[in-house]
Amino acid sequence: MELQNRTAVITGGASGIGLATAYKFAELGANLVLGDIEQAALDAAVSRLRDNGAKVIGVQGDVSKEEDVQALKDAALDEFGGAHLIFNNAGVAAGPTIGTAKSVWDWVMKVNVDGVINGINVFVPHFLEQNEGHVVNTGSLAGLGGVPGMGAYCASKFAVVGISESLFHELGMRNTNVGVSALCPGFVKTRIFESGRNMPNELKSYNESPDAKMLNDLGSAAVNAGIDADIVANAVADAVLNKKFWILTHERAALRTTEQRLEWMRGSGAATINLEGATQP
Numbered sequence: 024m025e026l027q028n029r030t031a032v033i034t035g036g037a038s039g040i041g042l043a044t045a046y047k048f049a050e051l052g053a054n055l056v057l058g059d060i061e062q063a064a065l066d067a068a069v070s071r072l073r074d075n076g077a078k079v080i081g082v083q084g085d086v087s088k089e090e091d092v093q094a095l096k097d098a099a100l101d102e103f104g105g106a107h108l109i110f111n112n113a114g115v116a117a118g119p120t121i122g123t124a125k126s127v128w129d130w131v132m133k134v135n136v137d138g139v140i141n142g143i144n145v146f147v148p149h150f151l152e153q154n155e156g157h158v159v160n161t162g163s164l165a166g167l168g169g170v171p172g173m174g175a176y177c178a179s180k181f182a183v184v185g186i187s188e189s190l191f192h193e194l195g196m197r198n199t200n201v202g203v204s205a206l207c208p209g210f211v212k213t214r215i216f217e218s219g220r221n222m223p224n225e226l227k228s229y230n231e232s233p234d235a236k237m238l239n240d241l242g243s244a245a246v247n248a249g250i251d252a253d254i255v256a257n258a259v260a261d262a263v264l265n266k267k268f269w270i271l272t273h274e275r276a277a278l279r280t281t282e283q284r285l286e287w288m289r290g291s292g293a294a295t296i297n298l299e300g301a302t303q304p
């Protein structure tokens with residue numbers, strides 16, 4: 024799919040992978056609608072992108088609310104007269120499998136899964152009607168294999184990968200010019216392990232728990248050893264332009280994780296966890 028003079032909507036566009044992808048899409052000639060829950064970060068991102076020559080607007084909102092995602096589409100149509108790509112990218116990390124309050128699981132699932140569902144429900148009918156469009160859903164290596172300390176995150180990312188595969192097959196059955204990609208990165212240098220900044224106030228005490236602190240410390244060290252977000256942005260653009268489903272920025276780790284699960288299912292030993300191996304391509 025072309026990006027020149029098309030309009031791309033990016034959720035979680037004020038930071039990390041979303042923001043890096045905004046720069047890349049702007050370079051390829053796309054109009055941009057950035058959505059994010061953080062108003063100040065969003066304003067700063069829009070202003071820097073405009074200084075760089077991008078045609079971009081920002082719309083503050085929460086991806087877990089369908090009306091906020093609808094507002095992104097309305098803004099795209101009002102400002103640019105169309106919408107051609109939805110990058111369902113906003114996400115948060117929290118929650119070991121043992122001892123995490125249900126309210127924290129719910130928050131992770133709402134942002135990471137409902138955010139993707141809302142993006143699909145709002146944008147895919149429009150893409151089908153115009154017979155042009157592309158959906159990119161941000162999963163993770165944590166959506167290809169279970170990781171200790173991250174039960175809620177893994178649950179949400181397995182869901183995103185499953186939804187993306189289902190959508191791929193449904194689009195294939197309709198023989199349409201609408202595509203979908205599943206982005207499954209390993210560690211990327213972003214603020215994902217500072218996700219607590221966007222937690223609802225009533226959940227924020229979770230961040231003081233020893234489990235949360237340990238996860239955030241371990242996770243921060245791993246993302247700092249990870250790849251730069253602009254490498255991910257280039258891979259996302261390549262997948263859109265060339266209609267690729269899997270976006271595996273850490274291909275060796277993705278294939279090893281999947282092969283180990285297969286061997287595990289066939290009866291050999293359980294998959295081993297290699298966080299270091301998930302930092303580099």
Ligand SMILES: NC(=O)c1ccc[n+]([C@@H]2O[C@H](COP(=O)([O-])OP(=O)(O)OC[C@H]3O[C@@H](n4cnc5c(N)ncnc54)[C@H](O)[C@@H]3O)[C@@H](O)[C@H]2O)c1
Nearest residue numbers: 035038039040059060085086113114163210211213214215
């Ligand atoms: N960084 C990594 O190592 C890594 C690895 C695999 C997958 N991912 C995924 O990449 C995606 C982007 O995260 P990132 O790494 O760039 O982190 P980030 O924290 O830098 O960016 C995430 C953005 O999402 C926004 N956001 C959070 N909750 C929101 C909500 N309810 N509604 C709208 N916006 C919201 C944040 O304000 C932030 O701007 C996430 O889905 C994450 O799970 C990240």
